[in-house]
Amino acid sequence: MTKARAYTNIALIKYWGKRSITEMIPYNNSISLTLDQFYTETSVTFTEATTQQKPDQFYFQGQWQAPTNKMTRVLTRIRQMAGLNRQAIIKSENFVPTSAGLASSASAFAALATAGSRAAGLNLSSRELSILARHGSGSASRSVLGGFVEWQAGTDDQSSYAQSLLDPVPFPIVVIALVVNTAPKKILSTAGMQHSVEHSPFYPAWVKTATAALAPMRAAIAQGDIEQIGKLGETNAMQMHATTLSANPPFTYFAPETLQIWQLVQEIRTKGLSCYLTLDAGPNPKLICAKQDVASITTQLHQALPKLAWTVCQPGPAVQIID
Ligand code: DP6
Numbered sequence: 001m002t003k004a005r006a007y008t009n010i011a012l013i014k015y016w017g018k019r020s021i022t023e024m025i026p027y028n029n030s031i032s033l034t035l036d037q038f039y040t041e042t043s044v045t046f047t048e049a050t051t052q053q054k055p056d057q058f059y060f061q062g063q064w065q066a067p068t069n070k071m072t073r074v075l076t077r078i079r080q081m082a083g084l085n086r087q088a089i090i091k092s093e094n095f096v097p098t099s100a101g102l103a104s105s106a107s108a109f110a111a112l113a114t115a116g117s118r119a120a121g122l123n124l125s126s127r128e129l130s131i132l133a134r135h136g137s138g139s140a141s142r143s144v145l146g147g148f149v150e151w152q153a154g155t156d157d158q159s160s161y162a163q164s165l166l167d168p169v170p171f172p173i174v175v176i177a178l179v180v181n182t183a184p185k186k187i188l189s190t191a192g193m194q195h196s197v198e199h200s201p202f203y204p205a206w207v208k209t210a211t212a213a214l215a216p217m218r219a220a221i222a223q224g225d226i227e228q229i230g231k232l233g234e235t236n237a238m239q240m241h242a243t244t245l246s247a248n249p250p251f252t253y254f255a256p257e258t259l260q261i262w263q264l265v266q267e268i269r270t271k272g273l274s275c276y277l278t279l280d281a282g283p284n285p286k287l288i289c290a291k292q293d294v295a296s297i298t299t300q301l302h303q304a305l306p307k308l309a310w311t312v313c314q315p316g317p318a319v320q321i322i323d
Helices: 067-080 105-119 128-135 189-199 201-212 214-223 226-245 254-268 291-304
Strands: 004-013 016-019 030-050 059-062 063-066 085-097 148-152 161-166 173-179 275-278 285-292 311-312
Touching: 004 226, 004 275, 004 285, 016 128, 016 189, 030 059, 030 105, 030 173, 030 214, 030 311, 067 085, 067 128, 085 105, 085 214, 105 128, 105 214, 148 214, 161 214, 161 254, 173 291, 189 201, 189 226, 201 226, 214 226, 226 275, 226 285, 254 275, 254 291, 285 291
Parallel strands: 059 085
Antiparallel strands: 004 030, 030 085, 030 148, 059 063, 148 161, 173 285, 173 311, 275 285
16 A cells, blocks of 8 residues: 655646647646745555456545545556556545635645555556646646746647746745635536636637746746746736636626735735735635734734635645655
């Protein structure tokens, strides 16, 4: 049995759309920060039984269930690489401080790729692990690494993987993960991004602007300019969400509270504090700020929205084998 722990990541320049669905190749590079507070632990055991004799088994949230298609994709590749045809038993647990809809496929597939490949006797490089994790979920390609990470879109299977930009992170950047809604997403990211690709006339503009934002984001990270990272991140997030609002039919991941918080963040900025918002395929915003401003920002959030829950995250590490 091999067990791995992988941390989730928040994209600052987002991945939103696949050039190749079968190969999981994105339209544009993305840049993320791995977070230290949310992680998945997954163990994989290959039994003596063959896959013809016994199907794979998956233990999750206290019960046995059939592995998902995305999991099977990763396990099939592991078996092909290792030349092995054994049944896999996978046990997985998500560690999230609040009971939020914050469990992420990014940490799940980075942990599965790492534990599964090691259990099969493979010793993969971080590039190979990133490629493998990508076949589970695109964002998982980045959770193989810690700190700031860039996923090179590439043009084919072997050229599409994540690389480290900066790890460890020597400046005090913090991400405050806010929880406005814990209900499961109605439109999963896989379907949501494909809808934007096919039905938003703004999609080509998204790819162009996201690509143009990469160099300034890399520069802001290299300079440790938290304000600039936040600014670029907020603009990129809103540009991504504009492709859902502009699709036909349109949809949105915003909840009323999401907009309320965005307005509050803008107000907080007028008081001289640096605080920016980003948002993935769900209503829960993440605020980018400097560590020294966390207390003033959360005090203001609490005054305006007394029921709001949050978790303060710092840069997190790369995937680890823990057993
Ligand atoms: C908005 O990686 O969950 O979080 O590759 O289809 O599994 P699939 O999608 P997923 O999408 C993540 C979308 C995002 C932006 C990002 O993390 O870059």
